[in-house]
Amino acid sequence: MPSYIELKNASQSFQTNDTQVTLFNNLNLTVHQGESYAITGPSGAGKSSLLTLISGLEQPSTGHGVYVNAGQSKALSELRSDIGFIFQQFHLLPELTALNNVALPLKLRGDKDAIKKATAWLSKVGLNDRINHKPSELSGGEQQRVAIARALVFQPKFIFADEPTGNLDQKCAIEIADILFTCCQENNAALVVVTHSDALANRATHQFSLIDGQFNQQSNQTLEVASC
Amino acid sequence: MLMNNVKLAWHFYQQEYRFSHQRLLRWTQGALMLFIITLSQSSANIQTYLNDNLQGLLGADAVLSQQQALTAEQHNDIANLSSKVVTTQQVKTTLTHNGQWQLVKLKAVGQQYPLQGELLTSASLQDKGQVTASGPQQGHIWLDARLFASLSVEMGETLQVANQQLIVSRILQHEPDRLMEGHTVDMRAMINQLDMKRLNFSSDLIHFRYLIAASSAQIEQLTTWQQQTLPAAEIFHKQGNHPLSLFWKRTENFMGLASIILFFMAAIAIEQLTQVHMKKDQYFSAICMSLGASNTTGIQVSLFKWLISLLLLVPVVLILSALFHWLIIDWLSGTFSALQWQINYPLIAKSLTALLAVFAIFHAPVWLSLKNNSVAKLFSGVNKGFSHWFSKLSSIAVLTGVTLTYSDNGLLTLMMVTATVITIALMIVISWSSLTLGEKLTQNISGLVPFSLFMMKQRLINKSTQILGVGLCAFLLLFTLMLLKDLGQTMSSYQRQHDGNVMVSQATQPQMEFIEHWASDKDIAIRQTKPYMHAKLIAINNQSLAEFTDKPSDSLATFSRSIRLHWTDAIPLNNQVVDGTWWETNTPKWQQISIEQEVMTDLGLVLGDWLTFFIGQQPSFR
Ligand SMILES: Nc1ncnc2c1ncn2[C@@H]1O[C@H](COP(=O)(O)OP(=O)(O)OP(=O)(O)O)[C@@H](O)[C@H]1O
Ligand SMILES: [Mg+2]
Numbered sequence: 001m002p003s004y005i006e007l008k009n010a011s012q013s014f015q016t017n018d019t020q021v022t023l024f025n026n027l028n029l030t031v032h033q034g035e036s037y038a039i040t041g042p043s044g045a046g047k048s049s050l051l052t053l054i055s056g057l058e059q060p061s062t063g064h065g066v067y068v069n070a071g072q073s074k075a076l077s078e079l080r081s082d083i084g085f086i087f088q089q090f091h092l093l094p095e096l097t098a099l100n101n102v103a104l105p106l107k108l109r110g111d112k113d114a115i116k117k118a119t120a121w122l123s124k125v126g127l128n129d130r131i132n133h134k135p136s137e138l139s140g141g142e143q144q145r146v147a148i149a150r151a152l153v154f155q156p157k158f159i160f161a162d163e164p165t166g167n168l169d170q171k172c173a174i175e176i177a178d179i180l181f182t183c184c185q186e187n188n189a190a191l192v193v194v195t196h197s198d199a200l201a202n203r204a205t206h207q208f209s210l211i212d213g214q215f216n217q218q219s220n221q222t223l224e225v226a227s228c
Numbered sequence: 229m230l231m232n233n234v235k236l237a238w239h240f241y242q243q244e245y246r247f248s249h250q251r252l253l254r255w256t257q258g259a260l261m262l263f264i265i266t267l268s269q270s271s272a273n274i275q276t277y278l279n280d281n282l283q284g285l286l287g288a289d290a291v292l293s294q295q296q297a298l299t300a301e302q303h304n305d306i307a308n309l310s311s312k313v314v315t316t317q318q319v320k321t322t323l324t325h326n327g328q329w330q331l332v333k334l335k336a337v338g339q340q341y342p343l344q345g346e347l348l349t350s351a352s353l354q355d356k357g358q359v360t361a362s363g364p365q366q367g368h369i370w371l372d373a374r375l376f377a378s379l380s381v382e383m384g385e386t387l388q389v390a391n392q393q394l395i396v397s398r399i400l401q402h403e404p405d406r407l408m409e410g411h412t413v414d415m416r417a418m419i420n421q422l423d424m425k426r427l428n429f430s431s432d433l434i435h436f437r438y439l440i441a442a443s444s445a446q447i448e449q450l451t452t453w454q455q456q457t458l459p460a461a462e463i464f465h466k467q468g469n470h471p472l473s474l475f476w477k478r479t480e481n482f483m484g485l486a487s488i489i490l491f492f493m494a495a496i497a498i499e500q501l502t503q504v505h506m507k508k509d510q511y512f513s514a515i516c517m518s519l520g521a522s523n524t525t526g527i528q529v530s531l532f533k534w535l536i537s538l539l540l541l542v543p544v545v546l547i548l549s550a551l552f553h554w555l556i557i558d559w560l561s562g563t564f565s566a567l568q569w570q571i572n573y574p575l576i577a578k579s580l581t582a583l584l585a586v587f588a589i590f591h592a593p594v595w596l597s598l599k600n601n602s603v604a605k606l607f608s609g610v611n612k613g614f615s616h617w618f619s620k621l622s623s624i625a626v627l628t629g630v631t632l633t634y635s636d637n638g639l640l641t642l643m644m645v646t647a648t649v650i651t652i653a654l655m656i657v658i659s660w661s662s663l664t665l666g667e668k669l670t671q672n673i674s675g676l677v678p679f680s681l682f683m684m685k686q687r688l689i690n691k692s693t694q695i696l697g698v699g700l701c702a703f704l705l706l707f708t709l710m711l712l713k714d715l716g717q718t719m720s721s722y723q724r725q726h727d728g729n730v731m732v733s734q735a736t737q738p739q740m741e742f743i744e745h746w747a748s749d750k751d752i753a754i755r756q757t758k759p760y761m762h763a764k765l766i767a768i769n770n771q772s773l774a775e776f777t778d779k780p781s782d783s784l785a786t787f788s789r790s791i792r793l794h795w796t797d798a799i800p801l802n803n804q805v806v807d808g809t810w811w812e813t814n815t816p817k818w819q820q821i822s823i824e825q826e827v828m829t830d831l832g833l834v835l836g837d838w839l840t841f842f843i844g845q846q847p848s849f850r
Contacts, residue, residue, distance in 0.1 A: 052602075052603075052604045057518060057602060057603040057604045058602045058603070058604035058605070059602055077523075080517065080518075080520055080521075080522065080603075081520040081521075081522070082520070083520070084519075085518050085519075087518075087607075091514075091515055091518070091607065093511075093512060093515060095243075095244065095247045096243065100243065104515070104516070104519060105519035105520055107236065107239060108236065108516055108519060108520060108521050108525070109520065110232050110235075110236075150519070154519075154520070156520075
């Protein structure tokens with residue numbers, strides 16, 4: 001029985017000094033395992049914030065989210081061991097080499113083959129000659145690819161990618177998108193991508209846009225035969 | 229799960245081992261631990277030494293001294309105040325042996341003697357003193373070296389005292405309660421309390437001294453009790469105006485303050501470092517948690533990592549601190565003779581625990597924020613809210629705790645803390661206002677100066693803790709130096725007051741020559757030499773002593789025997805003329821004598837009275 005994530009009536013707002021910023025209100029969304037979702041929208045619309053809500057890294061101001069796994073619903077914070085998150089800011093550990101950064105989630109899970117698997121994934125994203133470089137010695141695109149490898153290396157059930165191709169050239173972007181969607185397909189994982197790229201968004205089964213706090217599903221996408 | 233987290237912590241610890249912030253934190257923590265453990269060990273060592281030394285000099289916390297024995301009721305009162313009371317009795321009597329005779333102070337003690345400090349005796353004149361658990365057995369007598377030599381007795385011979393035979397069995401080297409008896413040059417002997425009873429001295433000849441173990445509070449109670457019930461008795465105690473006890477108090481205060489200052493410095497440094505370290509650790513944990521680690525795992529790994537890094541420091545710190553401790557003691561043993569290197573294990577455990585607790589409290593905000601915040605918040609590193617205040621409050625709590633533990637003088641500590649707080653306030657006000665003023669004044673001049681002042685002001689807020697830290701450290705350092713200077717002055721004035729630290733109570737002309745030679749050889753100053761001859765007072769204003777006064781007194785008793793009569797041209801440095809004039813050189817009236825004020829009042833003498841002494845063969849003197 002496939003698992004899914006459900007956000008119910010979620011609202012997010014921030015209180016800074018005396019102004020309140022409301023990103024969205026009463027938003028409903030379901031993310032099923034094995035399917036792909038793309039979220040687009042202007043800068044500052046709250047896409048990254050939404051992503052942290054779906055992935056359970058942050059709690060909504062109001063409303064709540066559930067994680068339904070094998071028929072049992074749990075709090076979203078339980079989801080954490082099943083997610084791979086690619087941050088917009090990468091969030092690599094500056095002191096660790098690319099290899100150790102990628103091996104980190106495996107080591108956290110006590111995987112004995114952490115280094116071997118991490119090496120394999122680094123060559124998959126085209127970085128086998130940068131294995132022992134620290135993040136500060138890598139270009140923006142290279143760092144992004146390390147972050148992607150780190151998020152996918154332990155085959156998570158849910159993959160969240162915040163602008164995964166924002167810093168890459170077109171050829172590389174296509175390669176990375178291929179990797180993401182292949183991974184989703186092979187592992188029967190859910191993929192949620194936040195992107196400004198229509199090309200990438202068009203590859204997802206479901207496409208949403210977040211504009212001025214309004215969350216809309218792009219209608220025609222479901223009609224296209226675009227399996228993940 | 230737990231084991232796995234420990235493994236993870238170990239793994240990440242190794243990975244982080246070479247990171248610069250880790251290395252910095254390690255070095256600082258290590259240095260602090262080293263510093264504090266070495267300091268506490270050395271000071272404990274010195275304190276024990278000084279304490280032993282003081283006990284060896286005073287023999288009791290308090291001494292009650294009077295001519296009669298206490299009544300059973302009075303004895304009870306004292307026993308209620310303190311569980312440890314030891315009685316000694318003293319009588320002045322003459323010992324004879326083979327036609328030699330000597331006036332001695334005979335002291336009778338029981339099995340409980342000595343109360344504090346060490347009783348040292350030896351089997352022959354040449355031997356060094358050995359620690360002896362208690363006084364002589366019944367039927368034995370111990371003589372001090374001078375008496376032993378002047379009576380020319382042999383070990384094991386018997387001495388006749390009153391009608392009793394006593395065996396000379398040891399040489400008395402040091403009585404711990406001797407100093408509180410006051411300075412005398414009397415020859416000394418010691419017997420068992422039971423023998424004293426059999427000797428049957430008339431009770432008004434025996435002087436009773438009660439050695440009492442007491443805390444400061446008990447001493448106070450005792451003093452009040454004595455003033456009410458036994459106003460005639462004398463009481464001496466550690467807290468009294470005995471110069472040594474004053475010195476000891478000063479030392480204790482200094483140690484306490486120094487420890488507080490050091491801890492303040494340590495706290496500032498740790499706080500500074502954990503600020504940096506905390507951000508890193510929080511970020512690291514946030515990444516781990518976003519990659520699937522649960523909150524518990526995050527906290528546990530962070531905790532174990534912290535613990536491992538500290539525990540691995542401990543052995544190194546212990547070895548180094550033992551070494552430094554040894555060096556310090558070795559260096560100090562020049563000043564404090566017989567000071568020995570001694571490791572105080574419970575104290576090490578205590579200091580380590582305290583340090584760990586302090587480190588933990590400074591690091592606790594990380595664990596708290598891992599527990600309370602969502603992963604997304606951890607990334608942004610927000611540290612406002614609860615954990616921020618917790619960290620500030622806990623630092624203050626730690627400092628207060630440390631201050632309370634280490635200070636033994638409330639007023640002094642309060643003064644120091646107030647001074648510190650005022651310094652901080654001054655530093656903030658001065659730097660803030662001077663920067664603001666500078667910015668205002670330079671507003672109309674070129675753009676760069678006000679800009680840099682503005683930037684400095686901005687940085688001032690950001691870096692306030694660093695600035696305060698550096699400033700405070702400088703202040704504390706200065707303060708320590710001042711304290712050290714003060715302590716040095718106390719020590720030197722103490723030494724001046726006491727005219728050196730060795731007294732030779734009697735020396736013949738050849739012996740004196742040897743001493744002078746030896747002193748000039750070793751570059752030692754002889755503060756004072758007092759030539760003397762025995763003189764016996766035979767008349768006052770041409771009346772015999774008995775005719776002159778019938779009031780019994782200590783002085784009269786002293787004058788009934790021959791005394792040591794000293795002479796000198798100038799007033800000795802540590803003496804002072806209270807009344808009358810010191811004799812001038814070449815005065816025709818050369819027959820003048822100075823007498824202690826106490827003796828004058830005791831005997832009812834006035835300036836101008838004539839005293840007739842019997843010196844050698846001739847009577848004379850005024
Ligand atoms: N912790 C926070 N506190 C206050 N405001 C925040 C916080 N996080 C985000 N915001 C605000 O929410 C808004 C949305 O931020 P978010 O990062 O979700 O935008 P985005 O849609 O991902 O934009 P971009 O496409 O540029 O990445 C921003 O205006 C930001 O200022
Ligand atoms: Mg974003």
